[in-house]
Amino acid sequence: MFDKLLAAPPWSVRSAEKAAMMLEGLNALSALHYERCEPYRRIVDKAWGGPRSYARLQDIPYLPVSIFKELDLASTPDHSLVLKSSGTTGQMQSRIYVDGETAQRQSTALVNTFTPILGRQRLPFLAIDTKAVLTDQTMTARGAGVLGMMKFGARATFAMDRDLVVDKAAVREFLAVYGDKPFLMFGFTFLVWSKLYESFEDGELDLSNGILIHSGGWKKLEAEKVSNEVFRAALQRRFGLSRIYNFYGFVEQIGSVFVEGDDGRLYPPNFTEVIVRRPDTWEPCQMGEEGVVQVLSLLPTSYPGHSVLTEDWGVVDYVDKGVGGRFGQAVRILGRVPKAELRGCSDVIAASQDRAA
Incomplete structure (x- = not known):
């Protein structure tokens, strides 16, 4: 089915x-x-x-x-990956046990969902995150999100260092090479706002050929009175970025994104x-x-x-x-x-x- x-x-x-x-x-x-x-x-x-x-x-x-x-809820002893939810220090995290079959279903589902938006050709990829999110011992929801979107991207560049400080030189170099054609950006919503948006001034970067996929972190933005409408309008004004796609998902059902x-x-x-x-x-x-x-x-x-x-x-x-x-x-x-x-x-x-x- x-x-x-x-x-x-x-x-x-x-x-x-x-x-x-x-x-x-x-x-x-x-x-x-x-x-x-x-x-x-x-x-x-x-x-x-x-x-x-x-x-x-x-x-x-x-x-x-x-x-x-x-609880540890697993229906197979052969899980090859354990995903953990994002959380602050001291918080309990969800543990999600993924085997090869489920990973393949998740991957196929993501391709089915995002291909109409991104096309079938892999695009240059600017991750609004740190590479450490993939290399840390525990794979969190953020890391799983970046890893999932990398299948649509090529020649990945990470916009931040391990301390989540924006590497402006790396971002500018990426745009100098790839910015004149469509490219993919992905990041958690709060990082896009608090790091990318707040690190540059209006007109300082041209992201008009970018396609931004983002999710999560809305609670922090709402506390700052930043709604989805405000978020989209601000990115359009500052960067010329108009192709912006929010999605809803959570680590307990990776691959099922709205x-x-x-x-x-x-x-x-x-x-x-x-x-x-x-x-x-x-x-x-x-x-x-x-x-x-x-x-x-x-x-x-x-x-x-x-x-x-x-x-x-x-x-x-x-x-x-x-x-x-x-x-x-x-x-x-x-x-x-x-x-x-x-x-x-x-x-x-x-x-x-x-x-x-």
Whole structure:
């Protein structure tokens, strides 16, 4: 089912057809992880009354995203890569176990999602980050993001040193060689703003041929009153940069990224879907009703990350409008959920810790 959805042009599958196709694949993944991952099996037994064939997407068991910080959840002993979420010193980090099959599915999914934006030819690549993010012992979400985007780039240049100080000479040299034709830039949103944008003056760099892909760090920017609209307008004014694509994703579902459309909404790709839930009952919201975002994905086979309740607050604005050729759900992520709203997730975590089977 994953291959069939992947073969279709990105965002081309209508919502009802997509739900039916994803349901088959998610039932298969739920059964696979129930068989192979003992903590997941305990959760399904205790919190969902045991496994079954689920009739609706909303019935698929989900894991709160925080549980990946509490437990080692792996469905294969052969994982070749352990990804960790970004976090400040002292914070617990999610641990995501990726084997060759899942890595290949993630890679194929990213190519499917970004090819319509970037084309099939690899572009000169300016990473708004430090090379150390790839060479540090622990691969974080930032490192995984840079590594994922490098498959679309060539002749990579890193804009910052290990201390996250912008190397102005390296940036200027990159532009002198490649700036007269299309090139790719990628970085976490806060780094693009606090490092690249704030290190140069208006007109000092010409990034008009650049294509910027960015994500993450919005919480810090919102604290500085920098909205998505302000961010885009500022980069256009300072650098002449107009092709800017925000996306939503998280390390617990690497490869399942929602890219911003022409309408400013985020669109789940064909193999991924969203359910927005009310935090008081965990029932699905109506369209236009705000709630906690759950993300379903057909990608992860090496760990039970196919149905994850995030800590993000969001809303589905409309479905199948076809804006810019994009069908399916049009989503907005509104911010983080107050911790008090997530109390119901403790039942799932408690079930995972109950070994009396």
